[in-house]
Amino acid sequence: MQSIPYQAPASVSEAVALLGSDAEARVLAGGTDLLVQVRGGVRKPSAWIDVKRIPDLLGVSVEGDSIRIGAATPAAVIFEHPELQRLVPGVAEATDLIGSTQIQGRATLGGNLCNASPAADTTPALIAVGAQCIVAGSGGEREIAVEAFATGPGQTALAQGELLVAVRIPKPAARTADAYLRLIPRTEMDIAVVGAGVALTLGDDGTCTQARVAIGAVAPTALLLEEAAAALVGSRVDDDALARVAAAATAAARPIDDKRGTIAYRRKVVGVLAKRAAAIAANRAQER
Amino acid sequence: MARMHVETTINGESAEFLCQPGESLLDALRNELNLTGTKEGCNTGDCGACSVMLDGRLVPSCMVLAPEVEGRSVGTIEGVAQGDELHPLQQKFLEHAALQCGICTPGFIVAAKALLEKNPDPTEEEARYWLAGNLCRCTGYDKIIRAVLDTAAEMNGTNGAATNGAAG
Numbered sequence: 001m002q003s004i005p006y007q008a009p010a011s012v013s014e015a016v017a018l019l020g021s022d023a024e025a026r027v028l029a030g031g032t033d034l035l036v037q038v039r040g041g042v043r044k045p046s047a048w049i050d051v052k053r054i055p056d057l058l059g060v061s062v063e064g065d066s067i068r069i070g071a072a073t074p075a076a077v078i079f080e081h082p083e084l085q086r087l088v089p090g091v092a093e094a095t096d097l098i099g100s101t102q103i104q105g106r107a108t109l110g111g112n113l114c115n116a117s118p119a120a121d122t123t124p125a126l127i128a129v130g131a132q133c134i135v136a137g138s139g140g141e142r143e144i145a146v147e148a149f150a151t152g153p154g155q156t157a158l159a160q161g162e163l164l165v166a167v168r169i170p171k172p173a174a175r176t177a178d179a180y181l182r183l184i185p186r187t188e189m190d191i192a193v194v195g196a197g198v199a200l201t202l203g204d205d206g207t208c209t210q211a212r213v214a215i216g217a218v219a220p221t222a223l224l225l226e227e228a229a230a231a232l233v234g235s236r237v238d239d240d241a242l243a244r245v246a247a248a249a250t251a252a253a254r255p256i257d258d259k260r261g262t263i264a265y266r267r268k269v270v271g272v273l274a275k276r277a278a279a280i281a282a283n284r285a286q287e288r
Numbered sequence: 289m290a291r292m293h294v295e296t297t298i299n300g301e302s303a304e305f306l307c308q309p310g311e312s313l314l315d316a317l318r319n320e321l322n323l324t325g326t327k328e329g330c331n332t333g334d335c336g337a338c339s340v341m342l343d344g345r346l347v348p349s350c351m352v353l354a355p356e357v358e359g360r361s362v363g364t365i366e367g368v369a370q371g372d373e374l375h376p377l378q379q380k381f382l383e384h385a386a387l388q389c390g391i392c393t394p395g396f397i398v399a400a401k402a403l404l405e406k407n408p409d410p411t412e413e414e415a416r417y418w419l420a421g422n423l424c425r426c427t428g429y430d431k432i433i434r435a436v437l438d439t440a441a442e443m444n445g446t447n448g449a450a451t452n453g454a455a456g
C-alpha cells in the first residue's frame with residue numbers, strides 16, 4: 001500500500017481520463033472505507049485518485065429547485081449547512097450519524113454511496129427524498145436514481161471509468177418533510193442494524209398526498225417500498241396508516257442473521273423505525 | 289517507487305518532507321517529521337489517538353494519506369502549548385488526573401480543543417458525543433470529561449460550575 005502511486009486531478013475530465021485508463025485505479029475520497037479495506041487486504045488498488053481537489057465535487061449549494069451536494073463533501077460540512085438542515089432534515093440527520101467527529105471530518109457522501117454497504121446511513125435518507133446521482137464518464141454526464149445506484153453489497157451501477165460527481169435532491173415542495181432513523185446497539189460509533197427514511201407531503205387538510213419510504217441494512221441494498229408509501233398516501237398518517245407502514249416494511253425486509261441482530265429482530269425493528277420516521281416526517285410537514 | 293516531496297504547513301510553520309505515496313499522514317508525522325506526539329491506536333479510524341487538525345477540521349490522521357496535505361495546513365498536539373506554557377486543557381488534564389498511560393491523551397486534547405473552539409460552553413452531553421470517537425482504556429472517561437468542562441468554565445470565567453455536575 002505504501003508504494004501505490006497517488007494522483008490528485010484538478011478536474012472531472014482529468015479524473016475520468018485517469019480512471020478510464022486504469023481499471024484497478026481507485027477513487028480516494030475520505031478514505032474511511034477504502035484505507036481500512038486496503039490495510040485489511042480486501043482491496044489492492046493500482047493507484048489512488050484523490051478527488052478532493054476537484055471543485056465540482058466539493059460543497060453544498062441550493063440552486064433553483066434543487067440542492068446539490070458535491071460527492072467529495074465531508075459529512076461535517078454537509079451537516080453544518082443551515083439551509084440543507086432546514087430543507088432536508090432527514091438527510092442531515094443521516095450524514096450526522098456517520099462515525100465520530102473525526103470520521104465526520106473525512107467521510108464523504110460520495111464515499112458512503114460508492115462503498116455500497118447495505119447499512120450505509122445516507123442511502124435510505126437520500127432515496128426517501130428522491131435524490132439523483134450525477135455521474136461523469138468519458139461520454140459525458142448521466143443521472144442515476146439513488147435507489148438504483150447500489151446493485152449489491154459493494155457493487156454500484158458505475159461503469160468502469162465513471163466518477164460520482166454530485167447528488168442532486170429536489171427542493172421539497174410545500175408541507176413536505178423527511179426523517180431518518182437508525183438502530184444501533186450503542187448511542188455512537190456503530191453500523192446500522194436497521195435504518196429507515198421517509199419523506200412525505202401533506203395536503204391542506206392534513207391528508208398525505210405523496211410519500212416515499214426506504215429501508216436500509218435489511219437487504220443486500222437499501223429498498224424503496226412502494227407498498228409502505230401507498231399505506232400513507234390518502235391517510236392522515238394516523239395509527240392505522242402507521243401500522244400498515246410497519247407491516248409493509250417488515251414484509252419487505254430480507255435481512256441477514258449476524259452478531260448485531262437476528263432476522264426476526266431486524267424484521268420487527270424495521271417496521272417500528274419506518275413507522276416512527278413517518279410520524280416524525282408528518283409532524284415536520286405539518287409545521288411547514 | 290519514488291518517494292514524494294510534500295510541502296505543507298504544520299502548526300503554523302512551513303514544512304516539507306519526503307514520503308511514500310501510500311503512507312498515512314500519521315506515519316509521515318511520526319517517522320518523517322519526528323512529531324511523535326500524535327499516537328497510533330488502531331489505524332482503522334476507530335480510536336481517535338491519531339487526531340489532528342487538517343485545514344481547521346478534526347480528522348483521524350491514520351485515514352489521511354501524507355501526499356494529501358500538500359499546500360494544506362496541519363495542526364498537531366505539538367502546536368497546542370505555547371512554548372513552555374501549557375494550554376488550559378493540558379493544565380486541566382494534569383489537575384484532574386485525566387490520564388493514566390497517556391496514549392489517548394494527545395488525541396483527546398486535540399479533539400477537545402476543536403470542540404471548545406466551535407462550542408466554548410458545551411454541555412456534558414455535547415462533550416461526551418463530540419469525544420465519542422476518542423477511546424481510553426484507562427480512565428473511564430469521567431475525569432477527561434471533567435477536565436474538558438472545567439477548562440471551558442475557566443476559559444469562560446465561570447469556574448466552579450462545571451466540576452460538580454460531571455458525574456456518570
Ligand SMILES: Cc1cc2nc3c(=O)[nH]c(=O)nc-3n(C[C@H](O)[C@H](O)[C@H](O)COP(=O)(O)OP(=O)(O)OC[C@H]3O[C@@H](n4cnc5c(N)ncnc54)[C@H](O)[C@@H]3O)c2cc1C
Nearest residue numbers: 027029030031032033034099108111112114120121164333
Ligand atoms: C470508525 C468508523 C465509523 C463509521 N461509521 C459509519 C456509520 O455510522 N454509518 C455509515 O454509513 N458509515 C460509517 N462508516 C463508513 C464510512 O465512513 C462511510 O461509508 C463514508 O461515507 C465513506 O466515505 P469516504 O469518503 O471515506 O469513502 P472512501 O473510503 O474514500 O471511498 C469508499 C469507496 O467509494 C469509492 N468512491 C468514493 N468516492 C467516489 C466517487 N466520487 N466516485 C466514484 N467512486 C468513489 C472509493 O473508490 C471506495 O471504493 C464508518 C467508518 C469508520 C472507519
Ligand code: FES
Nearest residue numbers: 329330331336350
Ligand atoms: S489510529 Fe487513527 S483512529 Fe485509531
Ligand code: FES
Nearest residue numbers: 388389424425426
Ligand atoms: S490514559 Fe490510557 S488509554 Fe487513556
